[in-house]
Amino acid sequence: MQWNIAELQKRFHANLIGSATIEITHLCTLEDGMAGGLSFFSNPQYATAFYKTNASAVFVHKDFSPTTVVSTTLLRVDNPYSCFCALVDEVYQQKMIVKSGIEFPSYMGEQSTIGNNMYRGAFSYIGDHAIIGENVKIYPHVYIGDHxxxxxDTVLYSGSKIFAHTVIGNRCVIHAGAVVGSAGFGFLTNTEDVYKRIPSIGNVVLEDDVEIGANTTIDAAMVGKTIIGQGTKIDNLVQLAHNVHIGKHGGIAAQVGIAGSTKIGNYCRLGGQTGIGGHLNLGDYVTALGRAGITRSFKNGHIVLSGTPAFEHKQFLSCYARFKQMSQLPKKDNHDDEAHK
Incomplete structure (x- = not known):
């Protein structure tokens, strides 16, 4: 795929600094830049890579001015990353192979229906009484249970498992190996401390525009529903327990674990390896930084949390600064203790 730099200037309303005759042949990182490549620079952390890049052109912020002479052509725009991603999506759409039809062997059970323009990959399985909409893509080795x-417009990638009674909305994406609707981790112990499983007779509901990462697991409710709200994006290797409710337009990074019956509000962001205890309530606009351990509710929301047990991030930084200063305190003299005995 190719773009003329002048066309990109017009398309993104860019202020062009450099040659207007460059032909862009590919997208690249700053580090891997070479002739014909287009990259972006928006994070000062990559300043060294920017000044060393061999890319022909780079998107930069409209207020950016290099501190030294650069040979690359600059496209000054409002949001360099957004402009770059627009081109990434364009390349993806061109490269994407649109699947359609039915591959064999595959199976669809009794009284199940599927809409037009569908794709059913080889070795996929659809149980009884399933209702599947228009333009749904079911890749090889997908399992879809009864009801x-x-x-x-939902896509289920290879090896994903959707268990009985799960409800998935429009335009959802389920990545490879994800498991939705498996039994929750619920057990009772008898007088001899022997475990007995509590069945999960509820289900999982994914609202519209939800994305579930590879090898993520979302447990069915014991009774009622486990709910993932509209537009929420979940990374790989996340565990969401039974009866968890996630609000709208949340973002959950890899290796997050949320225990049963916890409710999380809208527009919440959970950093990687965050752990959240059971039966808690987080309000809207809660941000948990990576590896936070949340052990109590923050119902009012609008807070940034860090540490374990997690509390407000500014307080955490203040406490951590004092903690580091403890190493500078004078050491205790054991001889003084002996003298006072």
């Missing part, structure tokens, strides 16, 4: 409902 599952899947909305229009």
């Amino acid at each position: 599952v409902t899947i909305g229009d």
Whole structure:
């Protein structure tokens, strides 16, 4: 795929610094830049890479001025990353192979229906009484249980498992190996401390525009629903327990674990390896930084949390600064203790 630099200037309303005759042949990172490559620079952390890049052109912020002479052509724009991603999506759409039809062997059970323009990959399985919408893509080795409902334009990648009674909305993406609707981790112990499983008779509901990362697991509710709100994006290797409710447009990074019956509000962001205890309530706009351990509710939301047990991030930084100063305190003299005995 190729772009003329002058066309990109017009398309993104850019202020061009450099040659207007460059032909862009590919997208690249700053580090891997070479002739014909287009990259972006928006994070000062990559300043060294920017000044060393051999890319032909780079998107930069409209207020950016290099501190030294650079040979690369600059496209000054409002949001360099957004402009670059628009081109990434363009390349992806061109490269994407649109699948359609039915590959064999594959199976669809009794009284199940699927809409037009669908794709069913080899070795995929659809149980009984499933309702599947228009333009749904089911890749090889996908399992869809009985009484599952899947909305229009949803994609289920290879090896994903959707268990019985799960409801998936429109335009959802389920990545490879994800498991939605598996049994929750619920057990009772008898007088001899022997475990007995509590069945999960509820289900999982994914609202519209939800994305579930590879090898993420979302447990069915014991009763009622486990709910992932509209537009929420979940990374790989996340565990969401039974009866968890996630609000709208949240973002959950890899290796997050959320225990049962916890409710999380809208527009929340959970950094990697965050752990959240059970039966808690987080309000809207809660941000948990990586490896936070949340052990109590923050119902009012609008807070940034860090540490374990987690509390407000500014307080955490203040406490951590004092903690580091403790190493500078004078050491205790054991001889003084002996003298006072």
